[in-house]
Amino acid sequence: MVKAVRIHAYGGPEQLRYEDIEIGAPGPGEALVRHRAIGLNFADTHNREGRYPLPSLPHVLGGEAAGVVEAIGPGVTEVKIGDRVAYAAGGPNFPPGAYAEARLFDASRLVLLPDEIDDITAAAILTKGLTAQYLLKSVYPVQAGDTIVVHAAAGGVGLLLSQWADHLGAQVIGVVGSPEKAELAKANGCQHVLISGREDIAQRVRTLTAGEGVPVVFDAVGRDTFEASLKCLRPRGTLVSFGTASGPVPPFDLFLLNKMGSLTITSAAFAWFVRSRAELLSRAADLFNVILTGAVKAAVHQRFALADAAEAHRALESRRTRGASVLIP
Template sequence: MVKAVRVHEYGGPDKLRYEDIEIGEPGPGEAYVRHTAIGLNFADLHNREGRYPLPSLPHVLGGEAAGVVTKIGPDVTDVKVGDRVAYAAGGPNFPPGSYAEARLFDASRLVILPDEIDDITAAAMIVKGLTAQYLLKSVYPVGPGQTILLHAAAGGVGQIMSQWAAHLGARVIGVVSSEAKAEQARQNGCHHVLIGSQEDVAARVRQLTGGEGVPVVFDSVGKDTFETSLKSLRPRGTLVSFGTASGPVPLFDLFLLNKMGSLTITSAAFAWFFRSRPELLSRAADLFDVVLRGVVKVPVNRTFPLADAAEAHRAIEQRQTHGASVLIP
């Protein structure tokens, strides 16, 4: 038996249950991973609420963790007992389940960690860093001379993306919710920082780009920023939607994209960019490279005991966190 945090019914933080579960022995292709640190993501709240439904109830929450392989099942060749690893859950074949002292996981989806990256940093960055990687390198390749708009620039993904995009030569306009978060965004590579609640973001973007608008907006907020994001784009610009922190985007007449400048919208989901082990390892190697070289720093704002997962969720909902937060089993 191991301790885990599960939901038996959808709802608020009060629906989280810290309890004993049985996880069994690893089967063919599986590894038993003893967790040392567990990443917190906004998607965990969506799973808890039922906006992103879980495969079944009750179910353990959590999409990323770091730990040690303590057992392996038959036919496992990608990892061995004693390896320090991290993983990102995502998609129907790799469901949530990291809010636990240990879990069974497909060994082919485990990434062996470099010695120089500690477990807390690894747990804080594996989902967020890989998300930044596929957004900046594949969904909309960012490079020198471009100006990009990034919502939630002081969040876990936002802090990594702003540093990485600046390193790639882009000018980064970050949007945050408070002056305190604005300072964080500046420290993490944003050249201009806008406080969304205090100014007309689209108008300021036009001002900063000579009236043209930006070629790409990265938006993880959803409902509250959707219209602003579209208004911030230049003709033939692209809105990359990769989250709905404020709620789902509203129903939209597709032909309006034509009238606004032949714009493009894409919804970029994590699972579709990690469909094979070679792709996973290639993207992870790119992430590890920028972290090891100090190009991207992964600040961990807060740690919470696993038993206090409900408190952690409340802190995220009340915007008391910035950057990454981690659960410790």
């Protein structure tokens, strides 16, 4: 038996229950990972609410964690007992389940951790860092000299995305929700920082780009920023939507994209960019490289006990958090 946080019904943070569960022994291709740190992501709240439905109820939440392999099942060659590993769940074959002291996981989806990256950092960055990697390298390959807009620039993905884009030679316009978060964004790769609700974001972006607009906007906020994001784009620009923290984007007339300059919108989901183990390891190696060389710094700003997961969700949803957060079993 291990302690875990799971839900029995969809709803608010009050649905999170800290309770005992049975996990059993690893089967073929599986490893038993004893968690040392668990990542907290906004997608966890969507699972809790049912916006991203879980395979069944009750179900343990959580999409990423770091820890140590305690046992392996038949046929496992990717890891061995004692290895330090991390994982990022995603897609129907790798469901949530990280909010627990330990869990069984597909060994082919475990990433070996460099000695220089500690468990708390690994749990905080794997999903967020891989997201930043595929956004910048695959969804819209950012080049030196590009000017880009990053919404939620002081959030977990936003801080990594902004630093990495800056490292690639881009000019980053970050959008945040408060002056305190503006200072954090400025210290993490953003050359310009705009505060939502206090200024016309699209107009300011136009001013900063001599009226042209930007080639790409990375938007994890969704409903509240969608219109402004489109207005920030130059002709033939791309809106990359990779989250809906404020709610889903409502239906709109597709022909508006034509009228606004033949714009492109893409919805980039994590699972489709780490489909194979080879792709997962390649992207993880790129992430670890920029962390280990110091080009991108990963800071964990909040730590909560696993038993306090409900409070962690409340803090996340009220935008009281900055950057990355973890749960400690």
